[in-house]
Amino acid sequence: MTGFKVDRVREMFPALVSKDEQPATIFLDNPGGTQVPRMVIEAIGQAMASAASNLGGLFPSSIRAEEIWQSSHQAMADMLGASSMREIIVGPSMTTLTLHISRSIGRTFNRGDEIIVTRMDHEGDISPWLLLAEDLGLVVKWLSFNRDSWQIEVEDLKSLLTDKTRLLALNFASNLTGSINNVAELSSVARAAGALVYVDAVQLAPHRLVSVNELNCDFLACSSYKFYGPHLGILWGRESILEKLHAYRCRCSSDELPQRLETGTPQTELLAGLEATVNYFQWLGELCGYTGSRREKLAGAYTTAIAYEDQLTTRLIQGLEEIRGLQIYGITDVERIHDRVPTVSFTHDSFTPDEMSQTLAKNGICAWTGHNYAYEVVKHLGLDVEQGVLRLGIAQYNTESEIDTTLGVLTDLLK
Numbered sequence: 001m002t003g004f005k006v007d008r009v010r011e012m013f014p015a016l017v018s019k020d021e022q023p024a025t026i027f028l029d030n031p032g033g034t035q036v037p038r039m040v041i042e043a044i045g046q047a048m049a050s051a052a053s054n055l056g057g058l059f060p061s062s063i064r065a066e067e068i069w070q071s072s073h074q075a076m077a078d079m080l081g082a083s084s085m086r087e088i089i090v091g092p093s094m095t096t097l098t099l100h101i102s103r104s105i106g107r108t109f110n111r112g113d114e115i116i117v118t119r120m121d122h123e124g125d126i127s128p129w130l131l132l133a134e135d136l137g138l139v140v141k142w143l144s145f146n147r148d149s150w151q152i153e154v155e156d157l158k159s160l161l162t163d164k165t166r167l168l169a170l171n172f173a174s175n176l177t178g179s180i181n182n183v184a185e186l187s188s189v190a191r192a193a194g195a196l197v198y199v200d201a202v203q204l205a206p207h208r209l210v211s212v213n214e215l216n217c218d219f220l221a222c223s224s225y226k227f228y229g230p231h232l233g234i235l236w237g238r239e240s241i242l243e244k245l246h247a248y249r250c251r252c253s254s255d256e257l258p259q260r261l262e263t264g265t266p267q268t269e270l271l272a273g274l275e276a277t278v279n280y281f282q283w284l285g286e287l288c289g290y291t292g293s294r295r296e297k298l299a300g301a302y303t304t305a306i307a308y309e310d311q312l313t314t315r316l317i318q319g320l321e322e323i324r325g326l327q328i329y330g331i332t333d334v335e336r337i338h339d340r341v342p343t344v345s346f347t348h349d350s351f352t353p354d355e356m357s358q359t360l361a362k363n364g365i366c367a368w369t370g371h372n373y374a375y376e377v378v379k380h381l382g383l384d385v386e387q388g389v390l391r392l393g394i395a396q397y398n399t400e401s402e403i404d405t406t407l408g409v410l411t412d413l414l415k
């Protein structure tokens with residue numbers, strides 16, 4: 001194994017402690033949401049104790065709430081590589097933020113304009129755009145993924161672009177197949193054709209450091225509960241675009257960025273947790289021996305975690321491939337491990353995903369089944385939409401022995 005100190009990482013997570021002499025729960029449901037480190041839990045509690053006031057008051061708890069709002073936005077700007085915190089919009093979830101901003105973006109479109117959505121995305125980056133198209137009379141074009149590479153191909157995108165294309169909405173990494181798209185290249189092609197590019201990085205952000213300014217996209221959304229944080233969504237938008245968008249907001253609220261695109265009272269305690277989530281990655285970078293700026297430490301944390309996660313993923317894929325009748329949907333070639341996040345979905349000839357999941361659950365292993373809102377992917381693969389797949393996803397706190405235990409339970413069931 002690499003120099004990744006998984007024992008130190010695990011100590012951070014209260015949910016990983018075994019209780020009543022039972023083995024600790026094995027969390028492989030991570031693509032649906034990760035467990036939370038102590039520093040995040042404590043920050044949320046402290047904010048509720050000391051900053052449970054609305055923003056804008058002249059008294060200490062309100063001033064503290066304002067500080068939390070500022071520093072959490074700055075922390076996310078650092079984490080995403082944004083030019084400033086004016087580009088960071090925080091809300092309850094990625095889906096809510098996307099539904100909200102899609103209304104503002106739609107104000108710049110006309111009936112008959114074209115938008116492109118993909119068959120690889122989570123519904124959170126499809127349905128808002130389909131609803132917008134319905135409201136405005138837009139033409140929807142579907143971009144598929146390649147069944148061999150498991151990625152979206154630039155040539156397929158080019159064949160859909162016309163002088164009427166206004167938007168490309170695509171994911172960075174699939175929440176079902178785990179494959180990572182070449183977003184920088186796809187964005188450049190779409191933007192050169194005059195389209196805005198909206199990227200769903202919800203599944204990528206737990207496993208890769210995002211650098212929005214290297215991607216050529218216009219918007220990028222993620223959710224902190226997928227990377228050890230609280231239930232919040234975060235949206236980055238290019239400042240020059242955000243400041244021109246029509247904002248759906250209360251008349252008397254601030255017209256400054258990013259407040260003009262954040263409606264209502266902020267979830268201050270969760271914002272405190274969000275900043276602590278970034279601090280967790282920073283702590284991890286330091287633990288792995290990295291120094292320098294916050295972003296340098298974050299980069300170090302990701303670099304070390306990627307090497308560790310890749311080894312566990314390789315072990316998982318190789319173990320699953322030895323089970324007869326089991327079919328993995330996604331990249332299995334270990335030479336291409338860098339083209340995927342550690343989310344591995346599969347079906348079996350004789351057992352349904354729910355049957356496999358029930359057996360795993362009886363053995364203290366958490367895993368998701370179904371379409372997981374990757375509804376188009378499941379349909380495109382010709383799978384039963386209700387049953388979908390069994391999905392296992394690795395996080396920083398998982399261990400080699402957890403992977404082996406899981407493979408052992410599955411092998412016993414499926415042999």
Ligand SMILES: Cc1ncc(COP(=O)(O)O)c(C=O)c1O
Binds near residue numbers: 092094173
């Ligand atoms: C790829 C992807 N996009 C979007 C979402 C929706 O995120 P949220 O729950 O924050 O709306 C998810 C959640 O699973 C996801 O995996």
